[in-house]
Amino acid sequence: MGSLCKVVDTLLLVAFLAAFLMAPLICAQTVLQETSFPEALIHLKQCYSDDFQDYLMAEKPHFFVALVWLELTFQWPLALLNIYGILASKSWFNTTCLIYGASVITSVSAVLGELIGSHKASEKLLQLYWVFMGAGVVAMLRGLVPQSSKTPIIGKRPAAGMGRKKRA
Numbered sequence: 001m002g003s004l005c006k007v008v009d010t011l012l013l014v015a016f017l018a019a020f021l022m023a024p025l026i027c028a029q030t031v032l033q034e035t036s037f038p039e040a041l042i043h044l045k046q047c048y049s050d051d052f053q054d055y056l057m058a059e060k061p062h063f064f065v066a067l068v069w070l071e072l073t074f075q076w077p078l079a080l081l082n083i084y085g086i087l088a089s090k091s092w093f094n095t096t097c098l099i100y101g102a103s104v105i106t107s108v109s110a111v112l113g114e115l116i117g118s119h120k121a122s123e124k125l126l127q128l129y130w131v132f133m134g135a136g137v138v139a140m141l142r143g144l145v146p147q148s149s150k151t152p153i154i155g156k157r158p159a160a161g162m163g164r165k166k167r168a
Contacts, residue, residue: 009142020076097143109133
């Protein structure tokens with residue numbers, strides 16, 4: 001079970017890093033003025049919108065804008081905390097991971113409802129949001145599993161025998 005948790009934590013670390021980078025660089029362009037972003041990031045967002053035919057990014061419906069604000073103000077800081085929590089093997093990681101997963105599942109459910117109900121979404125866009133939903137489910141389930149070890153994924157390992165008390 002411990003090695004499975006390490007694999008899941010590694011996958012979640014990649015997902016948290018992606019969310020940590022994408023939210024302020026790409027998603028924030030939905031709610032902030034494009035003039036505050038470098039031309040390269042504006043072009044990257046446009047390429048994404050064109051490639052995935054993401055009409056929500058182009059049309060900016062009110063519910064989607066609200067979900068982007070949720071992502072920037074709530075999920076983004078949690079992604080940062082979860083990155084630190086995984087790398088430093090913090091005891092509170094389960095709690096923040098559970099909260100993050102529940103929040104992602106809730107917001108992605110609203111987006112998937114729109115995408116499926118409108119019949120305007122490309123298959124590629126639907127697949128992308130199903131990946132986001134899967135990451136949210138995995139994060140939430142990981143939050144429910146107790147940490148099996150205090151050994152960090154990356155970093156120093158505790159020295160052998162450091163936990164034992166000396167006997168007189």
